[in-house]
Amino acid sequence: MVDKKRILIPGGAGYIGSHVVLCCLLTRRYKVTVIENYSNSFGTALERVEKIALDALPADAPQADRDACKIDVIQGDMRDRATFKKAFQKYSGADAIYAIILTAALKSVGESSSKPIEYYEVNTSGLIGMLAEMKEAGCGRLIYSSSATVYGTPKTIPIPESSPMQAESVYGRTKQIAELIIKDVCDGHPDFFRSISLRYFNPAGAHPSGLIGEDPRGKPGNLLPLLAQMAVGKYREPGLKVFGNDYPTPDGTCVRDYIHIMDLAGGHVNALDAVDDDSKFHDVTTPGKFKAYNLGKGKGLSVLNMIEAMRKVSGYEYPYEIVGRRLGDVPDLTADPSLAEKELGFKAKYSLDDMSRDTWNWQSKNPKGYDTE
Numbered sequence: 117m118v119d120k121k122r123i124l125i126p127g128g129a130g131y132i133g134s135h136v137v138l139c140c141l142l143t144r145r146y147k148v149t150v151i152e153n154y155s156n157s158f159g160t161a162l163e164r165v166e167k168i169a170l171d172a173l174p175a176d177a178p179q180a181d182r183d184a185c186k187i188d189v190i191q192g193d194m195r196d197r198a199t200f201k202k203a204f205q206k207y208s209g210a211d212a213i214y215a216i217i218l219t220a221a222l223k224s225v226g227e228s229s230s231k232p233i234e235y236y237e238v239n240t241s242g243l244i245g246m247l248a249e250m251k252e253a254g255c256g257r258l259i260y261s262s263s264a265t266v267y268g269t270p271k272t273i274p275i276p277e278s279s280p281m282q283a284e285s286v287y288g289r290t291k292q293i294a295e296l297i298i299k300d301v302c303d304g305h306p307d308f309f310r311s312i313s314l315r316y317f318n319p320a321g322a323h324p325s326g327l328i329g330e331d332p333r334g335k336p337g338n339l340l341p342l343l344a345q346m347a348v349g350k351y352r353e354p355g356l357k358v359f360g361n362d363y364p365t366p367d368g369t370c371v372r373d374y375i376h377i378m379d380l381a382g383g384h385v386n387a388l389d390a391v392d393d394d395s396k397f398h399d400v401t402t403p404g405k406f407k408a409y410n411l412g413k414g415k416g417l418s419v420l421n422m423i424e425a426m427r428k429v430s431g432y433e434y435p436y437e438i439v440g441r442r443l444g445d446v447p448d449l450t451a452d453p454s455l456a457e458k459e460l461g462f463k464a465k466y467s468l469d470d471m472s473r474d475t476w477n478w479q480s481k482n483p484k485g486y487d488t489e
């Protein structure tokens with residue numbers, strides 16, 4: 117049997133991170149170490165990921181597979197290089213860290229305009245420290261969590277990866293700059309660093325078990341967790357605000373490409389498979405091996421479409437008010453996912469009904485999120 121490779125996942129207890137950790141474990145090819153500061157996540161998420169992964173094993177699975185479902189956690193902050201040093205020193209030989217999937221980040225378009233220093237500190241300075249530690253430790257593979265917000269207001273919909281990066285929010289710029297940094301590092305060390313950047317469109321839903329899902333600390337800034345929490349009775353006052361209905365879209369509200377979190381998380385396994393394959397980088401014109409892919413469904417849905425989808429599953433009639441546009445929002449972010457399909461073998465399978473059903477399944481089973489006390 118081939119040894120399982122160790123993947124380091126900063127931010128692995130968060131919404132995206134926990135589903136990514138799960139997808140890695142479900143392959144039975146990886147073992148996972150998570151770096152967490154729990155600023156927007158809960159340790160319970162990882163306990164539940166372990167349970168789902170263990171339950172998914174066949175009865176006759178070898179002990180090595182059971183052992184690999186145990187997630188190692190290093191508590192520490194993304195901004196502190198010592199955290200990464202500690203992680204790299206902890207494992208060696210066949211157990212050395214094979215790749216990093218970086219899911220730790222601050223990620224709210226709205227919040228980023230009032231917290232630019234924090235956003236740059238975590239999303240860009242933290243990244244540079246991590247890359248320096250990777251170089252020192254001899255670990256050169258990185259799967260990076262980027263975002264569709266790097267496209268700003270794109271010229272064409274659906275958006276191909278060749279569309280220029282012209283982010284319009286602080287958050288988007290931190291991701292755009294991070295991609296440029298990673299690309300420069302790959303170009304500067306072409307025989308060592310290689311990276312795949314995954315440009316997420318809008319993640320939604322939860323693992324179908326309802327054991328893990330999205331549970332931001334404080335009032336959610338994103339639409340789906342807010343709708344889910346309103347339906348269970350939280351944050352009903354002062355009511356839902358729809359940010360603008362004067363966009364050039366079918367109903368005037370912003371259009372996004374919502375993608376089920378299990379589809380999105382699965383894309384990281386595709387990326388891990390691809391990152392070591394030189395043929396994936398055949399068309400890269402600079403010396404390094406860096407490539408970005410969209411992770412989306414290729415279907416645009418408006419804010420009002422999402423409100424209706426959540427009303428259907430939860431039965432809650434959302435009272436809402438149309439207010440002014442939110443700083444940094446763009447009218448339409450819908451992916452052209454064909455490159456990821458062709459080169460990574462990635463295809464989103466879950467429907468809008470699956471996303472709203474699983475969002476509601478998670479929230480109704482966990483009305484207080486992970487805070488079960």
Ligand SMILES: O=c1ccn([C@@H]2O[C@H](COP(=O)(O)OP(=O)(O)O[C@H]3O[C@H](CO)[C@H](O)[C@H](O)[C@H]3O)[C@@H](O)[C@H]2O)c(=O)[nH]1
Pocket residue numbers: 223224225226263264265316317318319337338339340342356357358359360369370371372419442445449
């Ligand atoms: O209370 C709310 C919250 C959101 N919206 C609207 O709902 C849409 C979706 O907003 P989200 O905040 O849920 O998501 P964003 O599109 O702003 O950003 C999300 O999707 C991006 C990619 O499109 C990035 O991945 C980012 O990290 C992630 O937060 C936007 O038009 C927003 O204006 C409202 O009308 N009211």
